[in-house]
Amino acid sequence: MSKKFLISLQHWDGDYEQSKELLELFADTIEENNPWADLCVFTRFDSKPMPEELILRLQKVFSNVWEKKSKTVASGWPNGCNAMWHDLAMVAYTNSTQSSFGEPEWEKYKAVFSIESDCCPLTKDWLRDLSMAWDKYDTNFIGAWSWNNDDHNRIPECVGHINGNAMWAIDLVRKCPSLIGTPHAKGWDTWHAPELRKCGWQGAYEIRNMYNTQEISRETINHLISEGAAFLHGVKDGSARAIYLSRK
Numbered sequence: 001m002s003k004k005f006l007i008s009l010q011h012w013d014g015d016y017e018q019s020k021e022l023l024e025l026f027a028d029t030i031e032e033n034n035p036w037a038d039l040c041v042f043t044r045f046d047s048k049p050m051p052e053e054l055i056l057r058l059q060k061v062f063s064n065v066w067e068k069k070s071k072t073v074a075s076g077w078p079n080g081c082n083a084m085w086h087d088l089a090m091v092a093y094t095n096s097t098q099s100s101f102g103e104p105e106w107e108k109y110k111a112v113f114s115i116e117s118d119c120c121p122l123t124k125d126w127l128r129d130l131s132m133a134w135d136k137y138d139t140n141f142i143g144a145w146s147w148n149n150d151d152h153n154r155i156p157e158c159v160g161h162i163n164g165n166a167m168w169a170i171d172l173v174r175k176c177p178s179l180i181g182t183p184h185a186k187g188w189d190t191w192h193a194p195e196l197r198k199c200g201w202q203g204a205y206e207i208r209n210m211y212n213t214q215e216i217s218r219e220t221i222n223h224l225i226s227e228g229a230a231f232l233h234g235v236k237d238g239s240a241r242a243i244y245l246s247r248k
Contacts, residue, residue, distance in 0.1 A: 002135055003110035005037050005167065006066075006092075010084045012044035012075075015117035022117060023054055025241055029121075030061040036127035038064040038109070042088050044080065045070045078187040085164060085188055086180050088114060089173045096170045106170060110134060113167045119233045120240040122208075122225055124247070129230035130167065133206040140169040140176070141196050144233065145203025151190045159197050163209040164189035165233035175199050210234040218243050 011019035023041070039062040041050055049067060058065045068091055074083035095106035111134050123129060134142065143166030152159050164187070173179055176199040182188045189196075205228040210216065213235045221243050224232065232240055 002131070003108060004035070005111040005113055005131055005134060006040055006106065006109040006170070007037050007113045007115060008040040008042050008088055008092075009115050009117070010042045010044075010070075010081075010088065011047065011050075011117055012080070012084075013047040016048065018117035020050060020054065021238070021241065022119060023050060023058060025120070025245070027054065027057040027061060029245070030127065032060050033063055034061055034127055036131045037113070038062050038066070040066040040068055040088075040112075042084065042091075043067070043069045044075075044084055045073060046075070078182075079184060081164075082182045082186075082188045085114060086182070088112070089168075089179065092170050093173045097174075109170050111167045111169055112172075115165050116233065118236055119165060119231065120235065120244055121231055122221060122240075122244065123230045126230040129206055133204050133230075134167055137202040137204060139200040139202045140172060141199065141201040142167050142204040143207045144209035145201075146209070149190045149193055151186060152193055157194065159193045161190045161193040162196065162201055162203065163211070163233060165209065166207065167204075172199070206230045208232050212236065215239045216243070 009019060009022065039058060043049055055065055070084045070087040072083035072087050074080045092106060092112050096104050098104055113130065141162060143162040145160055145162050147160040149159060149161045169175060176195050178195050179192050182191050208224055208229045210232065211234045215237050216235045216239050
């Protein structure tokens with residue numbers, strides 16, 4: 001079996017309950033000591049951590065559960081989101097390459113899957129499916145691709161973008177150092193799309209984005225699964241999670 005990947009849920013007090021519900025879903029549905037992934041709970045600099053009892057439950061299904069906190073003082077959309085992702089990318093790089101003693105603690109991971117609170121798995125074997133997708137595409141950044149990109153929409157710059165709820169190489173900032181630093185009021189995933197394309201990206205059917213969707217139907221989820229989707233971002237209410245849990 002190849003290396004594990006690392007799921008990293010970025011959260012803040014404004015989406016605390018929704019993030020907590022997603023972690024509870026993981027604790028309730030993932031097999032004990034799953035062989036595919038570990039977890040990082042990445043908390044914004046000014047926000048409260050997840051309950052200790054929930055972390056203990058998660059440690060039964062993930063061999064390692066890391067609790068990290070961002071350091072950059074920034075808030076709001078997109079600046080707060082950008083700062084959190086930048087901090088996460090740097091933590092992933094330093095923790096996978098540097099150590100005061102022995103092997104770097106994140107060297108064992110092949111990729112990071114950065115997610116937010118409005119996400120939900122779609123298939124029973126979603127961890128396996130995403131791990132295999134990463135190996136199959138063999139590049140540095142995979143996720144839900146779209147032509148939409150207001151930052152780079154003029155030919156020859158029209159590149160689209162991959163939504164930031166994506167899988168990326170553990171040392172992505174070494175391969176593409178210009179990612180650290182995004183202009184004010186620009187989303188990192190759209191602004192840096194040209195650099196990410198140059199570094200190596202791939203749209204992946206396994207990860208889907210339905211940006212700012214208020215509710216989703218069982219029929220739509222069945223259609224996504226029929227097309228190969230394993231994980232979904234963007235549904236704001238609990239409908240996707242209710243449908244997922246009803247399948248268990």
